Amino acid sequence: MATVKIKFRVSSIETKEGTLYYQVIHNRLVRQVHSGYKLYSSEWDSGCSRVILSPGIEEGRKGYLLSVKTALSKELSRLKEVIARLEHAGIPYTADKVVELYTSPTDCGGFIAFAWKLIGDLKLIGKGRTAETYTAALNSFVRFHGERDLLFEEVDSNLMVQYETYLKGNAICPNSSSYYMRNLRAIYNRAVERGLTEQCTPFKYVYTGVDKTVKRAVPLKTIRQIRDIDLTFNPTMDYARNLFMFSFYTRGMSFVDMAYLKKKDLQNGVLSYRRQKTGQLLFIKWEKPMQEIIDKYDTSGTPYLLPIIKDMEMDARRQYKNSAHLVNDKLKKLGERLGLGIPLTAYVARHAWASIARSKNIPLSTISEAMGHDSEYTTRIYLASLDTSVVDKANSLILKSL
Template sequence: MSVLFIKINNFMCNNSFFSFMNEQKELLLQNGQFKTAVSYSCTLNSFFNFRRGKDLGIEEVTSELIQSYQSWLKQRGVVANTSSFYMRVLRAVYNKAVKKNLTVQQRPFEEVYTGIDKTQKRALTIEALRLLRNLDLSHKKKLAYARDLFMFSFYTRGMAFVDMAHLCKENIKEGTITYHRKKTGQKLVIGLESCMAEIIERYSSFTKDSDYVLPILHSDNPRNIQVQYYNALRYQNIQLKKIEKLLDIPHLHLTTYVPRHAWASIARENGVSLSVISEGMGHTSEKTTRIYLASLSQVVMDEANHKVLSSI
């Protein structure tokens, strides 16, 4: 099981903050709140490293300590939004401890940043996407796999990583990929292009005994599936950061969300209408568009996707 879900035991001090946070994480897992549990685990690991493994009592979580943690994060190049994310998680845990009367409220998070900065989203240019696709990773199998998942997402009109992970072989029939978005439940149908089929075939030996198309998940146990998914998502983003360094393109920022944004941007650059892009990506927030437009035909969808893929 991944380090994200490692249990932290044998704390020496009384009223241990680490123990309490770990208990809260375990409760989240038991309640099926896997995404929040991952957030707790990531934050706990970071704070644990800041403390160099030295435990502390809940009452020792002071304003001075939290400000010192914020400075420590900044010195290590952690961006403001990530630092703020850790602070908000720690604050939530601390407030739970206060409610349980494990400590008195000292408001230790008032002097640190807990907001959310707006970040400029940079889609990949066609040139950068070509460099990524053609990058020689023949001796770096893990990075090649991460690149294949990235490109598969782009090829499939920005299929979300969660939908790629849960994509089953039964979803592919008669030259089409048909699936329902996990986020919205909306049904999407994508024409199976050769570039998609090549990636699927490349990993077919890894999935021959599995129902899944891609070797991201390996279990039918609901809890294990969730744990595997969030570990795979985190690992994918780590590998993409390594690819960033190899490409050495200024301002390049690769994450699992970027293929979706890139497909939309390149589609727009190639003259695909906003309504087609919205329909093709399964957006449900384009309410005004949907009032005036009926569902677009599969032929239009496939033509739009073929046009985007041909541009690279």
């Protein structure tokens, strides 16, 4: 096992300060790492490797020596941590490797430190959604592993299998587990691209696919119940119900797309918007029940159609996420109140519209067009599509059934 000590090199000029450095020894190979700190010979105890604070020392010098003492303790611990992690990884290493990891700009070359730095960089360049998905995956992994950083060599298939077992033991469904694994793999691959580690395929034995899930659809009868229930004395739940119904009325529009709808998107009885997920441009014929919901709220102080993003001085995405959390919480309680067999969320409106449309014998191609599905490539967005009048007729048929 490598050893590390703090050493003092006396200046060749008697009246000048000497320098402090760290000495790393492994397999008889000696390497030095400069600390950047300088002391006089009288201020260093070579036998005990510690700073000497002489009585009567002037305050300015005393403050400097105390700061050196603190820094040396932290940096020595950091070097020992690097050595401990190399030993724990069970891989051959050299004194040069210890020095390389200690001086790495990614805080000892650790996987977790690199991931946090990557997330910060993504936020700076406007990749907020990617940063959020990476953050969710990393937080889950840290709950499993703890805050201690990992060498990239420690991120191996055994560790990922242990992590997958941990997720299963905490009742995390396969799709959620896969979601975390795919994002961690993306972070790892970015480190490979930057030459911070070699590709060792640590995710080859864990599940990274997408299972078909049971559709969270409810029948037309339940949609009527949700629409007609009296929520006069519960305005927050009424707000959540109205947004749920607006989503259903607009062919299962996703909550994020609803949040960013602007008044200018409604022109001549047609609502147009681009899906946040795919960029696909969709057109919806404006129907009476949609207008009835809009009329319930005062949005005169914003350019938005719905009262989701309300404060122009605050971050729009944060407001959308907070509102989505509130709406889903209230919908869950509404679902329990109605005795539904599945958790009621905003996304149920999308599944319900598709399921009910199919029960009305509306062609799958029409349903796909109506919901803006894009299962292959983004370039399909620009290809010829169905006549929107067919989609509008499908939506009108469903709304008249209510």
